[in-house]
Amino acid sequence: MVQVNQLSKSFNSVRILNGVSLKAPCGEVTTIAGPNGIGKTTMLNVICGILYPDAGEVKFGEGESYRDIFTVLSGDRNLYAKNTVKENVQFAAVLRGLRRDEIQKNIEKYLPYFPLYEALENKLYEKLSFGQKRLITIFAAAVSGAKIILMDEPTEGLDLEHKKQLADIMGALKKDAAVILTTHDYEFSVNVSDHILFLKDGSIVSENGKLGREEFLKLYHGFYEGGDL
Numbered sequence: 001m002v003q004v005n006q007l008s009k010s011f012n013s014v015r016i017l018n019g020v021s022l023k024a025p026c027g028e029v030t031t032i033a034g035p036n037g038i039g040k041t042t043m044l045n046v047i048c049g050i051l052y053p054d055a056g057e058v059k060f061g062e063g064e065s066y067r068d069i070f071t072v073l074s075g076d077r078n079l080y081a082k083n084t085v086k087e088n089v090q091f092a093a094v095l096r097g098l099r100r101d102e103i104q105k106n107i108e109k110y111l112p113y114f115p116l117y118e119a120l121e122n123k124l125y126e127k128l129s130f131g132q133k134r135l136i137t138i139f140a141a142a143v144s145g146a147k148i149i150l151m152d153e154p155t156e157g158l159d160l161e162h163k164k165q166l167a168d169i170m171g172a173l174k175k176d177a178a179v180i181l182t183t184h185d186y187e188f189s190v191n192v193s194d195h196i197l198f199l200k201d202g203s204i205v206s207e208n209g210k211l212g213r214e215e216f217l218k219l220y221h222g223f224y225e226g227g228d229l
Contacts, residue, residue, distance in 0.1 A: 018202030070146035
């Protein structure tokens with residue numbers, strides 16, 4: 001579980017986050033929606049501890065800490081370029097204190113959702129396509145047993161078939177974790193999200209449960225006139 005209370009963050013006197021509060025429980029996918037430059041990535045970076053807030057706090061569930069977070073950043077530099085896929089997946093799990101047998105158990109648990117892993121496990125991470133890197137990074141998050149998984153634009157670089165695969169993966173991940181994502185892919189968002197929050201002017205302006213496509217678009221265009229999706 002992640003609970004954010006009155007979070008504020010500024011850069012060079014420009015207020016990016018302004019008293020943001022939200023709660024993302026385990027067992028659910030929470031999406032933070034909004035156009036580029038609205039502060040979504042900044043919020044994820046504060047939640048995972050990369051950035052310190054100017055005010056407010058981030059709280060976790062009982063027994064949880066920053067060590068229980070796995071963050072999938074935008075782009076393709078989440079794992080070590082010169083390590084194989086297998087080495088990266090195992091190392092991410094070792095960092096969280098998992099034993100070899102626990103790692104293998106988690107690989108077997110999530111392998112049905114990541115059929116590409118066995119074909120790629122001995123390849124260097126840097127040799128993968130952009131989309132493959134995204135999926136392998138998310139596989140590493142799953143195998144690590146992280147209780148809190150943050151994803152910045154998880155469908156970036158994925159084709160339609162891989163997006164469908166990722167939607168199934170999200171359902172599996174949230175059984176054991178609180179999942180928070182940002183995405184411009186509204187079709188994906190309405191498909192996988194249990195909660196959708198709209199961020200504007202540094203604050204959460206609307207909190208919603210599951211939304212249909214038309215409901216999402218109506219809210220989005222209402223909040224961000226001229227905003228691109």
